[in-house]
Amino acid sequence: DTGVSQDPRHKITKRGQNVTFRCDPISEHNRLYWYRQTLGQGPEFLTYFQNEAQLEKSRLLSDRFSAERPKGSFSTLEIQRTEQGDSAMYLCASSPPRDRVSGANVLTFGAGSRLTVL
Amino acid sequence: AQSVAQPEDQVNVAEGNPLTVKCTYSVSGNPYLFWYVQYPNRGLQFLLKYITGDNLVKGSYGFEAEFNKSQTSFHLKKPSALVSDSALYFCAVRSYSGAGSYQLTFGKGTKLSVIP
Numbered sequence: 001d002t003g004v005s006q007d008p009r010h011k012i013t014k015r016g017q018n019v020t021f022r023c024d025p026i027s028e029h030n031r032l033y034w035y036r037q038t039l040g041q042g043p044e045f046l047t048y049f050q051n052e053a054q055l056e057k058s059r060l061l062s063d064r065f066s067a068e069r070p071k072g073s074f075s076t077l078e079i080q081r082t083e084q085g086d087s088a089m090y091l092c093a094s095s096p097p098r099d100r101v102s103g104a105n106v107l108t109f110g111a112g113s114r115l116t117v118l
Numbered sequence: 119a120q121s122v123a124q125p126e127d128q129v130n131v132a133e134g135n136p137l138t139v140k141c142t143y144s145v146s147g148n149p150y151l152f153w154y155v156q157y158p159n160r161g162l163q164f165l166l167k168y169i170t171g172d173n174l175v176k177g178s179y180g181f182e183a184e185f186n187k188s189q190t191s192f193h194l195k196k197p198s199a200l201v202s203d204s205a206l207y208f209c210a211v212r213s214y215s216g217a218g219s220y221q222l223t224f225g226k227g228t229k230l231s232v233i234p
Contacts, residue, residue, distance in 0.1 A: 042224030
């Protein structure tokens, strides 16, 4: 396993179009996260899955955003009716079940999917 | 709410000199703190974490961080900077949202430039 994979790496779209990003986490990781990062800012949390269940969604995730993780493996993040303000890097991360030694999870990030909305 | 602050947008240091990237935190309860590094067009890479125990934590690539509870700080340090250390550095704190849900809250990042 080579880590967290994200596809596509770059997406340019016109305002109003729908886009979908895919994330393949590390195979033994049951936790999956989506973050958004804009220029000059740190990553902002969007949503979290534990296995196939979506346990948390940020207020940043408007109703135009939807994320799924069928069968608890890969995940998709769809943005409908894109707006210029959606232009950002969308980062996916995964982590194993709770670290029994330290009690804290280390997130492993993918390289990200950069979205440009014209 | 848990939060971290990185007071410096940019840090410049000469190659071979020691470097420090600052981070302060605000949490309720015991803090779980992390440092990540981001190279251009790459995802974030984990450097080190503090959970409990020794206040000086050692991590990847020769980096270390010092946890200071009284000053609520978790500064990243390296004794001798390399040009290849030039990157964006992010401090993060673990936030607990209930029902076993944890996530990381990141600072805005500090751009480190190591000058040859």
